[in-house]
Amino acid sequence: MSGLRYVYAVSRPLGAPLQAELAGVGGAPAALLHHHGLVAVVSTVPEHDFAEGALRGNLEDLDWLAATARAHQGVIDALTCVTTPVPLRLATVFRDDSGVRAMIEAREDDFRRLLDRLDGRVEWGVKVYLDREPAEAAAPVAARPASGRDYLRGRRESAHRGEERWHTAETFATVLHDRLAHFAEDARLHPPQNARLSGESGRNVLNAAYLVGRSQSEAFVELVDRSKDETPGLRVELTGPWAAYSFAGEAPAGSAGEER
Secondary structure (H helix, E strand, O other): OOEEEEEEEEEOOOOOOOOOOOEOHHHOEOEEEEEOOEEEEEEEEEHHHHOHHHHHHHOOOHHHHHHHHHHHHHHHHHHHOOOOOEEOOOOOEEOOHHHHHHHHHHOHHHHHHHHHHHOOEEEEEEEEEEOOOHHHHHOOOOOOOOOHHHHHHHHHHHHHHHHHHHHHHHHHHHHHHHHHHHHOOEEEEOOOOOHHHHOOOOEEEEEEEEEEEHHHHHHHHHHHHHHOOOOOOEEEEEEEEEOOHHHOOOOOEOEOOOOO
């Protein structure tokens, strides 16, 4: 079957070459398509996987989706090492190069505006988790309550402790976010992650992204690191640097959309 053109990102012409033999989705080599002074990073993908009907089914296959997202992100990461890209959604495909060029022309003003804004900047992700209370995780099986009254009292005390820990976690997350947002050039609050989907232990209290200049990234990382031991029972995780998905109006790898 014929192939479709998969587009990872749009950038200005690169000042340095992409890494040699950079493989994209399905192992196909990534290539550069120049148009109107902009560059689309593309590869060829099989139509039997990415045509509209087939893609809809593949997106429900978690193994296929994970492999595609990893390959997509690998190209974006390599591109971020040499330039500032505007990353596109996972599974953005076109019939051929003319479709890619038409997309660039239709969105040219937006791409140039975003590239100006994002130039020299990267995205950092910060998450805060409330871990299970150590006493809950490690305590032996409790003795049977002496009475129903004792049982209810124990339940009330446990609920009260949980409420206090959650309040402490929310307060910490709010203060940390304000501190990091003040340092960063821009910030986005995302919905808390579902533990069943993310596989992370603990309850997600903060899920945020921060736009930071590359020259300020080391200081930003140090600021996050200093917060990690401020409150016992809370876990602070830092990810990045990434291409600025949260500030480019595009969904990160893992969501999907198709353009024709």
